[in-house]
Amino acid sequence: xxxxxxxxxxxxxxxPYQATPPTxxxxxxxxxxxYNVSYLRLPESIASRLPNKTLPYPKQSDPGYYAxxxxxxxxxxxxxxxxxxxxxxxxxxxxxxxxxxxHPKRGPYGTEHISHCVNVLREAIMCAADTSVVTFQWNEGIxxxxxxxxxxxxxxxxxxxxxxxxxxxxxxxxxxxxxxVDEDENDTTQRSDQ
Numbered sequence: 725x726x727x728x729x730x731x732x733x734x735x736x737x738x739x740p741y742q743a744t745p746p747t748x749x750x751x752x753x754x755x756x757x758x759y760n761v762s763y764l765r766l767p768e769s770i771a772s773r774l775p776n777k778t779l780p781y782p783k784q785s786d787p788g789y790y791a792x793x794x795x796x797x798x799x800x801x802x803x804x805x806x807x808x809x810x811x812x813x814x815x816x817x818x819x820x821x822x823x824x825x826x827h828p829k830r831g832p833y834g835t836e837h838i839s840h841c842v843n844v845l846r847e848a849i850m851c852a853a854d855t856s857v858v859t860f861q862w863n864e865g866i867x868x869x870x871x872x873x874x875x876x877x878x879x880x881x882x883x884x885x886x887x888x889x890x891x892x893x894x895x896x897x898x899x900x901x902x903x904x905v906d907e908d909e910n911d912t913t914q915r916s917d918q
Contacts, residue, residue: 728879737873745814746807754804758797761889763898765789781896782904791898794889796882799848802841809833
């Protein structure tokens, strides 16, 4: 764990993840948080201890490994999807995103997917339930109390988690639309006693 002070993103404390309007370097920065580590390949020794069974990589491409993903990377994907959806006009005007992607039902930036993402993040925030204490200070300039932005938080080591995921990423891309032809429905190497 690490002790961190958050930057709340207001001037002059903007982070590199903020830009209005968005830019292609900003998009790449966001994708670098999760994209290359979205699918992991876990050895059987780890996969067999998971509480939920997971699919193997096809034996012809990556024998002895199982597919997985860390939830933090799905959460970051969701947050990035919300960020893109908030700037729909920019992405359409720049032809960076096809308009079908904003389709309400089927598009990754449509209302149905964004609603899913908002709920994923709500559940994550409530699950983590950061109990760091925000204190207040008097601001003479605006004649009002305001919350301090220098709150300390106890955080997991995201860089360490990302590095572990990089070392365990799928070498052969995992295609979730393809059912492994060698999957044994009676495979007992995975925990199934739940």
